[in-house]
Amino acid sequence: MKGFSISLVLALFLSLFASATRHSSVFVHQPQIRNERLGRGASCGRLLLAEKNDNDPSGGVGAVLSALQLPSPEAVKANIVEGNVGKRGETYVIAQFSLLICIAVGTVPFVGDLLTPILGPAFIMAGLILVYKSAADLKDNLSPWPVPTDPKAGRGSLINEGIYSYIRHPMYSGLLLGMAGLGIFTDSTTRLLLTFALYLVLDAKSDFEEASLVETYGSEYVEYKAQVKNKFFPLDVRVFSRATEHHEI
Numbered sequence: 001m002k003g004f005s006i007s008l009v010l011a012l013f014l015s016l017f018a019s020a021t022r023h024s025s026v027f028v029h030q031p032q033i034r035n036e037r038l039g040r041g042a043s044c045g046r047l048l049l050a051e052k053n054d055n056d057p058s059g060g061v062g063a064v065l066s067a068l069q070l071p072s073p074e075a076v077k078a079n080i081v082e083g084n085v086g087k088r089g090e091t092y093v094i095a096q097f098s099l100l101i102c103i104a105v106g107t108v109p110f111v112g113d114l115l116t117p118i119l120g121p122a123f124i125m126a127g128l129i130l131v132y133k134s135a136a137d138l139k140d141n142l143s144p145w146p147v148p149t150d151p152k153a154g155r156g157s158l159i160n161e162g163i164y165s166y167i168r169h170p171m172y173s174g175l176l177l178g179m180a181g182l183g184i185f186t187d188s189t190t191r192l193l194l195t196f197a198l199y200l201v202l203d204a205k206s207d208f209e210e211a212s213l214v215e216t217y218g219s220e221y222v223e224y225k226a227q228v229k230n231k232f233f234p235l236d237v238r239v240f241s242r243a244t245e246h247h248e249i
Contacts, residue, residue, distance in 0.1 A: 165247025
């Protein structure tokens with residue numbers, strides 16, 4: 001019995017020693033495991049940061065911009081002073097930068113506050129007058145479709161008198177003026193952009209209409225178009241191109 005007790009005590013002692021050894025090994029290796037985990041976390045962080053930099057468009061744009069070679073200031077200064085003063089197109093440059101400044105600040109100096117309550121209603125009234133005058137001059141030719149009324153029906157005729165002796169499509173001009181005035185009066189950028197889109201539509205529609213008029217009236221409309229050169233407004237902007245051609249010659 002005594003031998004059995006001694007054996008039991010030895011067995012318990014060895015068991016406790018083995019257990020203590022295992023726990024001590026865990027505590028010894030725990031900092032190493034923590035360091036390994038921290039190392040893996042840092043590696044993942046570096047990978048995520050690298051991926052973010054790769055996906056960041058500003059970084060790519062910055063690299064592209066830094067790679068561009070801008071003209072030297074000396075060359076720009078030489079280009080500015082080159083040429084004869086008054087013959088380098090200064091008027092266009094002044095108008096360009098003046099409009100850019102007005103667009104940037106959002107108003108026209110000195111008269112900006114007067115544009116909305118005066119220019120807007122003036123454009124609206126001018127547009128209404130143009131539309132009414134155009135409808136009155138068209139008489140029985142008035143139609144929403146961009147094709148002429150059949151002359152064989154007894155209602156169609158080529159109108160080249162009244163307001164149509166100055167511009168070929170005065171009703172479209174009235175619509176554009178009225179919508180632009182509404183955009184100015186309500187201080188709506190969206191309305192002004194939509195008015196520009198309306199201009200593009202009416203410009204294409206008028207081309208289709210004039211092709212149909214040529215098919216219907218032939219040389220009569222061709223002569224009218226050559227005589228009345230302005231499509232929407234009584235201002236032949238091509239005078240600038242003619243002046244440029246004369247200057248180049």
